Amino acid sequence: MAALNHRALALAGHLAVAVARRAVLLVLLLALVFAAVEALPGDAAAAASERGESPADRAARRHLLGLDRPLWERFLDWMTALPSGDLGTSAHGRPVTELLTDPFPNTLLLGGTAFVLTVVLSLGLGCWAAARPGRLTDRIIGHTATAAFAVPEFVVSVLLLLLLSLWTGWLPAVTVTGADGAPATWTMLIMPVLALVIPQTGWNTRIVRGALADQATAPHVEAAFLDGLPTHQVLLRHALPGAVPAVATGIATSTGMLLGGAVVVETLFNYPGVGTVLAGAVAARDTPLVAGVVAGAGALISLVLLAADLLRARVLGARP
Structure with missing residues (x-):
């Protein structure tokens, strides 16, 4: 009982430290975003100005948008309102939360679908390759995974557009939205999802394969092979649980890559996302x-990384 309580306290402490670390990183990232946009040529008042507008009109717009206030003051006001869910007001006068109400769920649908497929394919291909170490299947999967990850999302998107839309006409080249702001048909998700899945599946397949290769030399895995257990049973019951920390970290890292790649993919396919x-x-x-x-x-990436941290801590803490 004492050992169980000690483990629970250790896990709670790890959770508190991880949450604090992620929160600090998120605040620093948001400060960097404010500074980066401020460093760009021009500002929101200049971007919204019309031809023939006088300097006085532009100055009045700058004052209306608060752009004549110091950057640190604007950032502090924005951060103070953030805990209540207030993301501020856009340069066009509309609440930011309102502007993100429709596109954010669409991006979650795209990224979530790509995430699930990436996990399933990576685990399947990584285990398949690990079950045949050094054989032709292992080499083919390894080289293909490396090549897939090396190709950027925009190149994959262009190749998919050429192959599945322009040359064959199987899928629509752009996304058409319905009355609810979502893609009109599920077929319009296929190419954007594939453009995200292919590189990240290559990345995570290599991670799964490497983690299982490391576990293959563990004493309990070697003992299972010596006991004559089938290869797939050894992989799933003995090697894969020990590979969970490395695999979880790789998959969690893919969340940020998927969302980053979504910016490019959504633009190319005219997908109605963030x-x-x-x-x-x-x-x-x-x-x-x-x-x-x-x-x-x-916030979404931080939650996924936090879940991966907790999973790693629990798995590593459960080891004797």
Whole structure:
């Protein structure tokens, strides 16, 4: 009982430290976003100005948007309102939360689907290769995974557009939205999802394969092989549990890569997600909107990384 309580306290302490660390990193990231947008040429007032507008009109707009206030003051006000869910007001006068209500769920659908497929394919391919170490199957999967990860998302997107849309006509080249703001048909998700899945599956397949290779030399795994257990049983019951910390870290890292890649993929396929909103916000120098997108994505990534940290801590803590 004492050992169990000690383990629970240790896990709670690890959770508190991890949450604090992620929160500090998120605040630093948001500060960097404010500074980066401020460093870009022009500002929201200049981006929204019309031809023939006088300097006095532009100065009045700058005052209305609060751009004549120091950057640190604007950032502090925005951060003070953030815990209540207030992401500020965009340069066009609309609440940022309202602007993200429709596109953010679409990005979650795209990224979530890609995430699930990446996990399933990576585990399957990594275990398949590990079950045949050094054989042709292992080499083919290893080389293919490396090549897949080396190709950027925009190149994969262009190749998919050529193959599945322009040359064959099997899938629509762009995404058309329905009345609810979501893609009109599920087929419009196929190419954007594949463009995200292919590179990340390559990355995580290599991680799964490497983690299982490390576990193959563990005493309990070697003992299982000596006992004559089938290869697939040894992998799933003895090697894979020990590989969970490395695999979880790799998959959690893919969350950030998936969301980052979504910005490019959504733009290429005209997908109605936050990537399109972010591109427009940067062009308009709309700092609150850019920060709102980063805050939402950063919070999601932090939660996934936190879950991976807790899983690693639990697995490693359960070892004798």
